[in-house]
Amino acid sequence: MSFITRFAPSPTGYLHLGHAYSAILAHDAAREAGGKFLLRIEDIDATRCRPEFETAIYEDLAWLGLRWSDPVRRQSEHFDDYAAALETLRKLGVVYRCFLTRKEIAAASLSAPHEPGEAPDGVIYRGPAQRMSGEEEESRIARGETFAWRLSIKYSQDLLGEDFARLVFVERDEGSNTERAITARPELLGDVILGRKDTPTSYHLSVVHDDALQGITCIIRGQDLRASNHIHVLLQKLLGLPTPVYMHHHLLTGPDGKRYAKRDRSLTLAALREAGVSPAEIRARIGLSV
Ligand code: GLU
Numbered sequence: 001m002s003f004i005t006r007f008a009p010s011p012t013g014y015l016h017l018g019h020a021y022s023a024i025l026a027h028d029a030a031r032e033a034g035g036k037f038l039l040r041i042e043d044i045d046a047t048r049c050r051p052e053f054e055t056a057i058y059e060d061l062a063w064l065g066l067r068w069s070d071p072v073r074r075q076s077e078h079f080d081d082y083a084a085a086l087e088t089l090r091k092l093g094v095v096y097r098c099f100l101t102r103k104e105i106a107a108a109s110l111s112a113p114h115e116p117g118e119a120p121d122g123v124i125y126r127g128p129a130q131r132m133s134g135e136e137e138e139s140r141i142a143r144g145e146t147f148a149w150r151l152s153i154k155y156s157q158d159l160l161g162e163d164f165a166r167l168v169f170v171e172r173d174e175g176s177n178t179e180r181a182i183t184a185r186p187e188l189l190g191d192v193i194l195g196r197k198d199t200p201t202s203y204h205l206s207v208v209h210d211d212a213l214q215g216i217t218c219i220i221r222g223q224d225l226r227a228s229n230h231i232h233v234l235l236q237k238l239l240g241l242p243t244p245v246y247m248h249h250h251l252l253t254g255p256d257g258k259r260y261a262k263r264d265r266s267l268t269l270a271a272l273r274e275a276g277v278s279p280a281e282i283r284a285r286i287g288l289s290v
Contacts, residue, residue, distance in 0.1 A: 003035025005218045007061070007068075008207065010042040011053035013262030015060045015269045018222065018252045021286045025249055026220040027066045028288075038214055039068040043076045044199055044206055060269040064279050073214065075206050082201035085209050085239060086149060086194055094155045094238055095194060096131065097147040099140050124190035127152055149195040151204075153187050156234055167233045172218070172247040179245070184233040192231055208232050212241035220247045224259075252286060 007023040009015060015023075030037035041057065043049040061068070075082075089095045100108065105125050127150070140147070157164045167184035194205045207228075211219060226248040236243045251259050260267060272282065283289065 003030060003033035003217055004038065004215050005030050005035065005220055006038040006040050006211070006214065006216055008040040008042050008210075008221075009057055010045070010048075011050060011057060012045065012048040013053060013268075014056050014271075016260040016262065016264060016267050017254075017269070017272075017282070017286050018260040020060075020064060020269055020282055021252050021288070022220065022222055022249065023061060023066060024064065024283065024286075024288055027068075029218065029220060029247075035217075036069050037066070038216070039072045040210060040214070041072060041074045041076075042203070042206070043074060044079075044082075044201055044203070046076070046199070049076075056270055060273070063269070063273055064282065073210060075201075075210065078206075078210075079200055081213070082195070082206050082209055085205055086201070089151065089194065089235075089238060090149075092159060092238060094152055094159055095149045096128075096152055096155070097137055098125075098128075098150045098191070098193075099132075099145050099147045124188075125150070127154055127191040146197045148193045148197075150191040151194050151231070151235070152191055156186070156238060160237065163237065164234075167237055169229055169233045169243050170245045171229075172245055174247060174249045182229075184230045186230045186234040189227065189231050204228065204231050204235060208235040208239070208241065211244060212236070212239075216244050218245045218247060220249065222251050223248045224251060 005026045007019075007026050009019060009023075027037045029035075039057075039061070041054055043054065086095065098105075106123055108125060165183075167186070168181050169184060170179050171182050172179045192204055193202050195201050226246075229246055233243055235241075253259055254264065254267060269282070277285075
């Protein structure tokens with residue numbers, strides 16, 4: 001099987017050294033394997049994404065010396081695809097409309113994730129005690145109440161039976177070819193959101209859809225997204241999609257010992273480039289050989 005990997009940033013800020021590490025790691029892995037490196041722009045959140053950040057992504061990556069295979073996939077151009085995937089899940093009966101407000105969800109949730117980043121939005125919602133009746137749904141919709149589509153762990157478990165406990169993914173260690181099989185435990189993340197009124201998809205749904213569509217065989221990304229795998233493997237099973245190999249790299253920290261974040265403006269690649277830092281120095285700074 002040929003090797004295809006990707007870098008999938010969201011244009012919600014300028015790229016920093018942590019992004020450079022992720023992108024170079026994926027790029028170099030593809031080169032070494034004689035495979036392909038793709039770029040995907042994950043711009044489903046219209047309120048946070050900005051064109052200037054997207055432009056900067058292309059500039060920063062090209063400046064680092066990275067080359068990607070065309071076409072670049074921009075998720076905002078493919079909402080129909082994600083709606084179709086959601087419809088498939090709806091037909092399977094594994095998603096439901098959730099009318100709870102954020103406040104109500106927070107009150108009904110377990111706020112402490114098992115490990116950092118386990119629930120990327122910080123809350124784990126275990127789902128309603130019972131399914132809402134069709135009449136109640138209709139009357140709430142008629143009243144103009146908004147809702148989110150959530151993936152039900154319980155209904156997925158009911159549908160998949162014993163296969164639910166057999167969901168596995170292969171994880172590769174950073175910096176070696178050691179691989180191990182991990183049993184997925186989607187219940188750790190609870191009933192995640194797959195679509196909202198304002199954004200008719202979610203990170204989980206669109207990333208799983210696109211990784212399959214683009215034939216990604218190995219996903220290389222930061223540790224902060226590791227917990228999402230547990231949900232992604234379930235979605236792959238439900239949608240009949242293949243499960244790639246995963247490699248989650250350590251998260252880079254700055255001089256203050258904190259993880260790089262988009263808010264650290266002084267450490268963006270754009271700022272470092274303007275300050276005269278060279279791409280080779282960037283590689284050295286993040287511990288990668290030229
Ligand atoms: N778009 C995500 C981010 O910028 C990364 C998605 C992924 O690599 O799975 O954090």
